[in-house]
Amino acid sequence: MSVKGKVWKYGDDVNTDVIFPGKYTYTIKERSDMAKVALEDLDMEFNKNAKPGDIIVGGKNWGCGSSREQAVSCVKERGIAVIIAKSFARIYYRNCFNEGLPIIVCPEAVDAINMGDEVEVDFESGVIRAGGKEFKFPAYPEFVQGLIKDGGLIPHVKKSLGLA
């Protein structure tokens, strides 16, 4: 599988409060409504204009802070194809796989990519293509590949319990 999309690039330590503000945690319940407030306290341009297939590129420690999974759901529901970052905060990292949202850790690619660039990611061969350059990233552990293939943790658990 490969994806190609326009980049929204941000810096280090982008936290879950600016991705999905805390004041909405118990008032917004539908995933489609979560998508509407995505990145509201970080970048209103993204909030208004991000399109399905677009790609988010972040610095180190993307998604630090709260464990709120809506900070992943809102991005996934918005149709973001993949998040590429220098590193991810631990709970966000797990939440992405549990939601079936692909993420890539690749500091070299992050340094080479600018806001608005067109970037291609080939998941089969583990390659990011940006600005005429190629950046390799390692394959996910087998367990994580299974999660992504099944569409996240809940479908994966259903399948493993024979309830799918």
Add this chain to the structure above:
Amino acid sequence: MGKTFAEKALGRAAGYDVVANQVVTVEPDWCMSHDNGAPIARTFKKIGVKNVWKPERIVFILDHAVPAPSSDHAVNHKEVREFVAEQGVKHFYDVTSDGGVCHQKMCEEGFALPGLIMVGSDSHTCTYGAYGAFSTGIGRSEMAAAWATGKIWFKVPESMKVVVTGKFKPGVSAKDFILKFIGDVRADGADYMSVEFHGEGIENMSIAERMTLCNMGIEFGAKNAVCRPDQKVLDAIKKNAKCDRWEPLWADEDAVYAAEYHYDLGDIEPGVAKPHKVDNYGPISEVKGTKIHEAFLGSCTNGRIEDLRAAAAIMKGKKVAVRTIVIPASWIVYRQAMKEGLLDVFLDSGCVICNPGCGPCMGNHEGILAPTEAAISTANRNFKGRMGDKESFIYLASPMMVAASALKGEISDPREAL
């Protein structure tokens, strides 16, 4: 080669010897959820399993917005109550005088115990390391899956050793130390790691101070944070341990660490986290005199009786210059503060005392800021918009500094108010 705390705790739970970076699947001793139990219950139902794996291992504590400030929140609470009844969830703390902030309740009710594996659908679940537990925050899907299967996977983390010696000078506290430490190691300093606090500096601290340290573990990326379960902890849990599965565990002398830091508490001075990041440390000399509009004393980080005593000692007989919100972390703390006359001190000073809960910490209610306003707060996060408005500013500080600043209406050095 010796073992770290994380290797011992996860190995004990897995039933075999483990080393860092190995993936293990374990059964959690406790699964804690708060108001977000409602959306987790909806996700749980999608799995198609009729009953949770062990209703006696599940804890629900309503705290994030209590009593419900809106119809949406009320519906949320209603769904939690229905799920608790339907599944026979054994440990439920509703909006009653048995309640309080979830992490405070988990500790004071005897759930937090040495050596246990504790997961919570809240990032500050790492607080229970103050009692020697391996505790960490997880997302909603993961909690729903844990309820259904009784299992959760972990990569055994590498560990960071923080060795602390010495004693605080007057006017300085555990919050000042942890804010300085986070400023040094940065917000990702311990990403994916287990953080162990060692040394006589920690032994000298109360459990409340250790809770402040472990609570802030997530703010520098830790998977869990932990202190050695010493006699103080063993004495504290004697009266109400909620199970007998616990066992005191600690790292071996020759355990291997990915990083090691040394601090002397005597070198620490009062300091804050400036807007809008927790690792944006500033010593008091840099921020002194900054105008504030609100002071907040409370939260799972600093809403304990020890914190209220420290703040009241500074406020006693004086009037606050800005609106000051005091929220004891639980009704047990509230009652104790009442008995000790601390609530009178706060009321005489002009503070507003709210019912135990998370209050304004995450922007739900009870002290939301207006655009351009600044607050000084004893909570754990100062992210943009955290207290409800993205044009407002939050300075994180110790209870003593919050009290001293409330009296002057500007960020003030607590050492001058003692």
